[in-house]
Amino acid sequence: MAVHDTESGGNGFEPKILVFACNWCSYAGADLAGVSRLQMPANCRVIRVMCSARVRPEFVITALSKGLDGVLVLGCHPGDCHYSEGNYFTRRRGLLLQKLLQYVGIEPERFQVRWISASEGAKFAETIGQVTDQIKALGPNRSQNGMQPAEPGDS
Amino acid sequence: MQDKLREIVRKMLSDGDIEYFVGYCQGSEAHRIVPCFVTEESEVEKLVWGPLCLQNLSKYVLRTRDLDGKVGVLVKGCDARALVELIKQHQLERDDFVVVGVACEGQVDPRKLERELGVPLEQVGGIEDGGDEFLVHVGEETRKVAKEAVLRDKCFFCKHPPSFDCDYTVGEPEPFTIESDRSEFAGVEELEELPLEERRAFWRKQFERCIRCNACREVCYACYCTECLFDRNVPRWLDRPPLLEENEIYHLIRAVHLAGRCIDCGECERVCPVGIPLSRLYKKVQKDIAELFDYQAGMELETVPPLVNFDLDDQDPFL
Numbered sequence: 001m002a003v004h005d006t007e008s009g010g011n012g013f014e015p016k017i018l019v020f021a022c023n024w025c026s027y028a029g030a031d032l033a034g035v036s037r038l039q040m041p042a043n044c045r046v047i048r049v050m051c052s053a054r055v056r057p058e059f060v061i062t063a064l065s066k067g068l069d070g071v072l073v074l075g076c077h078p079g080d081c082h083y084s085e086g087n088y089f090t091r092r093r094g095l096l097l098q099k100l101l102q103y104v105g106i107e108p109e110r111f112q113v114r115w116i117s118a119s120e121g122a123k124f125a126e127t128i129g130q131v132t133d134q135i136k137a138l139g140p141n142r143s144q145n146g147m148q149p150a151e152p153g154d155s
Numbered sequence: 156m157q158d159k160l161r162e163i164v165r166k167m168l169s170d171g172d173i174e175y176f177v178g179y180c181q182g183s184e185a186h187r188i189v190p191c192f193v194t195e196e197s198e199v200e201k202l203v204w205g206p207l208c209l210q211n212l213s214k215y216v217l218r219t220r221d222l223d224g225k226v227g228v229l230v231k232g233c234d235a236r237a238l239v240e241l242i243k244q245h246q247l248e249r250d251d252f253v254v255v256g257v258a259c260e261g262q263v264d265p266r267k268l269e270r271e272l273g274v275p276l277e278q279v280g281g282i283e284d285g286g287d288e289f290l291v292h293v294g295e296e297t298r299k300v301a302k303e304a305v306l307r308d309k310c311f312f313c314k315h316p317p318s319f320d321c322d323y324t325v326g327e328p329e330p331f332t333i334e335s336d337r338s339e340f341a342g343v344e345e346l347e348e349l350p351l352e353e354r355r356a357f358w359r360k361q362f363e364r365c366i367r368c369n370a371c372r373e374v375c376y377a378c379y380c381t382e383c384l385f386d387r388n389v390p391r392w393l394d395r396p397p398l399l400e401e402n403e404i405y406h407l408i409r410a411v412h413l414a415g416r417c418i419d420c421g422e423c424e425r426v427c428p429v430g431i432p433l434s435r436l437y438k439k440v441q442k443d444i445a446e447l448f449d450y451q452a453g454m455e456l457e458t459v460p461p462l463v464n465f466d467l468d469d470q471d472p473f474l
Contacts (some may be wrong), residue, residue, distance in 0.1 A: 061407045065400075088467070095472065096447070102354075103439045104347065106355070
């Protein structure tokens with residue numbers, strides 16, 4: 001597990017990252033990371049969804065276009081879905097959406113999907129750290145059309 | 156061919172097989188062919204067929220779902236793909252409509268034609284098919300225009316659904332072929348090779364021009380939702396006034412909604428009043444779906460659409 005310095009990154013830029021976590025695995029994983037007191041950067045806002053397949057591509061597109069710096073979708077490992085097959089759909093959609101976003105000029109790091117189980121608190125903390133670092137390195141999201149970038153540190 | 160078509164429609168109407176027929180008729184100017192609805196035998200003479208019958212009429216079959224009686228529709232091979240998808244997506248039952256397939260020798264792109272002729276389209280008095288070329292009547296003279304120069308982009312890659320049976324055919328509908336060195340996804344690949352920044356700049360410039368007239372949505376065969384999510388109040392995806400900064404959301408959401416369903420009929424791009432190259436956006440998704448999931452929309456009735464399906468061995472970059 002890595003400890004992340006929230007002050008690191010260019011120009012003190014603090015990205016806003018939206019995390020969708022599936023209720024059954026990833027949210028429990030986040031909980032575990034919390035009760036284990038693992039250190040994580042505080043750039044993420046977590047939204048709990050019943051399944052990673054609940055995350056419509058519209059959510060991601062709108063979030064990125066309205067100025068969030070990154071979107072992370074977390075689900076159960078393939079094969080472990082509480083609803084048997086939800087995350088297989090997420091996998092197909094995620095792949096397509098990532099390619100489409102890249103095509104219109106949005107960096108692939110800004111939209112990521114990861115599988116995190118309920119027991120992987122450490123992986124959750126690590127993923128959050130990794131993604132935050134990647135997005136910090138990219139700088140503010142400028143995909144939106146003439147909109148002001150999200151204010152650093154604004155919550 | 157026109158006569159054969161009229162004969163078939165007249166017979167269907169008089170036998171009571173259909174109540175309505177959706178076909179093409181002459182519009183306000185010679186170069187404008189518009190969709191028309193024939194309900195009486197006396198109206199059959201209105202029907203026309205030619206290289207300017209551009210619209211995808213399957214959209215109108217959807218609109219007649221709630222009417223009593225069967226509807227007949229004239230389809231080109233490419234439009235039949237829309238019907239295949241609509242049946243697959245449970246929007247239509249095959250028995251609810253009568254299909255008249257027509258042999259198509261390529262359709263003219265009016266924008267290309269205008270450029271090629273160098274005269275306004277208003278002066279065009281009619282177009283006939285002449286094998287490798289189109290015979291265009293301009294004023295007194297007849298000008299020969301090579302098909303290669305004025306065909307719609309999609310006609311270079313004509314695909315018919317192989318297993319779809321028409322009830323009647325006019326001529327022998329076969330996929331149209333033309334010799335050319337174009338590749339189907341050239342426009343997409345060209346953009347893919349650009350650096351990210353340039354791609355962003357390219358699309359931003361395109362989306363900035365959008366006036367949100369919704370023409371692309373209205374003309375799209377796949378947009379059959381009774382209430383479009385863009386028109387909803389709860390949740391409100393887009394602000395009521397067409398804000399510039401939301402154009403990107405509009406177009407990207409449309410692109411993902413059409414994923415696996417877009418048959419590249421090219422209608423969106425044709426009706427776009429500001430000329431946004433929408434096919435280049437939707438074709439990207441088509442290309443990815445073909446590469447990743449080996450699927451092509453509108454070709455077979457039996458295959459499962461890619462996004463309501465999965466394979467345990469799908470590519471997984473998310474571990």
